[in-house]
Amino acid sequence: MxxxxxxxxxxxxxxxxxxxxxxxxxxxxxxxxxxxxxxxxxxxxxxxxxxxxxxxxxxxxxxxxxxxxxxxxxxxxxxxxxxxxxSRPAPKADAVDWETLRSGEVTDACAEWLAPTRLTEIGDEVRAAVSHAAEGLWPADAAPAVMAWMRGEMKYVKGVTGVTTNAEQAWRQRTGVCQDLAHLGVGALRSLGIPARYVSGYIHPNPEAPVEETVAGQSHAWLEWWDGQWNSWDPTNHKPAGNLHVTVAAGRDYRDVxxxxxxxxxxxxxxxxxxxxxxxxx
Incomplete structure (x- = not known):
C-alpha cells in the first residue's frame, strides 16, 4: 500500500x-x-x-x-x-476467445472502446504488424504480445509530438511521449477487436524516494484492455499500473480526459x- x-x-x-x-x-x-x-x-x-x-x-x-x-x-x-x-489483484476472470469478442453482446457493450478515433487512428503498416504479432494467440495473450512488439519499435522522446499528434503520426516518427504510446497501443488493440481505453493520471517517478520527500511528479498516460476483465498496461514503463500510478480518468483518447x-x-x-x-x- x-x-x-x-x-x-x-x-x-x-x-x-x-x-x-x-x-x-x-x-x-x-x-x-x-x-x-x-x-x-x-x-x-x-x-x-x-x-x-x-x-x-x-x-x-x-x-x-x-x-x-x-x-x-x-x-x-x-x-x-x-x-x-x-498488490492484491482481482480474481482472474475466464479469458474470452475471439468468437466471444466478436459477438454482438460484446461489440455492443464495448462499442466505444472498439471504434477508432482521430487520435488512435493507425495505418495499414501498423495493422499488418499487429495482426502478425497476435497470430495464433488468444486475446489474453495477444494483447501482451502487441505491447511487446510496440516496445521494440517505439522510443520515448520528449518534444517531438503535441496533444494533436495521432497514433499514425507518432508511428511514422517511431517516437513520442506517454500520450502517443498509449494512443498507438489503444489503436493497435482495437484493430484486432480487443476493447481498449486511454487512461490519464499521475505517476510517482522515484520508487526509492523516502516517505515525506516531495518530488517533481508527472501527469501520465497508459491504457487498459478487456479480455474478460480489464487489464492495465503502461507502455512507457513496460509494466502494469502499480502502486505509484494514480488514475484520474479513462476515455476513448486524450480528448475525453x-x-x-x-x-x-x-x-x-x-x-x-x-x-x-x-x-x-x-
Missing part, C-alpha cells in the same frame, strides 16, 4: 486581459481499481470564480468554473491524497505553466 499526496498547479498569465472564461478541470482521481481518494480539493484564483462539479459520461469527476469579470491571470490548484494498493480546457473572451493567448508535486506520505 502507498499513500500519495499530489499537488497539480496550472497557471496562466495572459498576454492581454480576459473579459470572461468558462472552464472544465479533470483533476480529481477516481476511487476504483485499487485506489481510494482520501481528500481532494480544486481551488481557483481569482477566488471569485463560480465553481461546480459533476460526473461526466465516462465517470470522471469534473470541476467546472467560470470567471465573469476582467482578469489577466488564472491559477488552478488540485490537491489530492490517495491510497493505492494494487484532458486535465484542463475552456473557452474565453480576450486574453491574446497564453502558454500554461504546469507543475506536479508528489509526496509519498505512507
Amino acid at each position: 502507498t499513500r500519495l499526496k499530489i499537488v497539480h498547479t496550472t497557471s496562466y498569465l495572459y498576454n492581454g486581459g480576459v473579459a470572461r472564461s468558462y472552464n472544465e478541470a479533470r483533476l480529481t482521481p477516481l476511487s476504483r481499481d485499487g485506489q481510494m481518494v482520501l481528500e481532494n480539493s480544486v481551488k481557483v484564483a481569482p477566488s471569485s470564480a463560480a465553481v461546480g462539479s459533476y460526473s461526466d459520461y465516462w465517470g470522471t469527476r469534473v470541476t467546472t468554473f467560470d470567471l465573469q469579470h476582467w482578469h489577466e491571470k488564472m491559477n488552478v490548484t488540485a490537491t489530492t491524497t490517495v491510497e493505492v494498493d494494487r 484532458s486535465p484542463l480546457r475552456g473557452i474565453l473572451s480576450g486574453g491574446g493567448g497564453a502558454a500554461p505553466q504546469v507543475t506536479v508535486a508528489i509526496t509519498r506520505v505512507a
Whole structure:
C-alpha cells in the first residue's frame, strides 16, 4: 500500500486581459481499481470564480468554473491524497476467445472502446504488424504480445509530438511521449477487436524516494484492455499500473480526459505553466 499526496498547479498569465472564461478541470482521481481518494480539493484564483462539479459520461469527476469579470491571470490548484494498493489483484476472470469478442453482446457493450478515433487512428503498416504479432494467440495473450512488439519499435522522446499528434503520426516518427504510446497501443488493440481505453493520471517517478520527500511528479498516460476483465498496461514503463500510478480518468483518447480546457473572451493567448508535486506520505 502507498499513500500519495499530489499537488497539480496550472497557471496562466495572459498576454492581454480576459473579459470572461468558462472552464472544465479533470483533476480529481477516481476511487476504483485499487485506489481510494482520501481528500481532494480544486481551488481557483481569482477566488471569485463560480465553481461546480459533476460526473461526466465516462465517470470522471469534473470541476467546472467560470470567471465573469476582467482578469489577466488564472491559477488552478488540485490537491489530492490517495491510497493505492494494487498488490492484491482481482480474481482472474475466464479469458474470452475471439468468437466471444466478436459477438454482438460484446461489440455492443464495448462499442466505444472498439471504434477508432482521430487520435488512435493507425495505418495499414501498423495493422499488418499487429495482426502478425497476435497470430495464433488468444486475446489474453495477444494483447501482451502487441505491447511487446510496440516496445521494440517505439522510443520515448520528449518534444517531438503535441496533444494533436495521432497514433499514425507518432508511428511514422517511431517516437513520442506517454500520450502517443498509449494512443498507438489503444489503436493497435482495437484493430484486432480487443476493447481498449486511454487512461490519464499521475505517476510517482522515484520508487526509492523516502516517505515525506516531495518530488517533481508527472501527469501520465497508459491504457487498459478487456479480455474478460480489464487489464492495465503502461507502455512507457513496460509494466502494469502499480502502486505509484494514480488514475484520474479513462476515455476513448486524450480528448475525453484532458486535465484542463475552456473557452474565453480576450486574453491574446497564453502558454500554461504546469507543475506536479508528489509526496509519498505512507
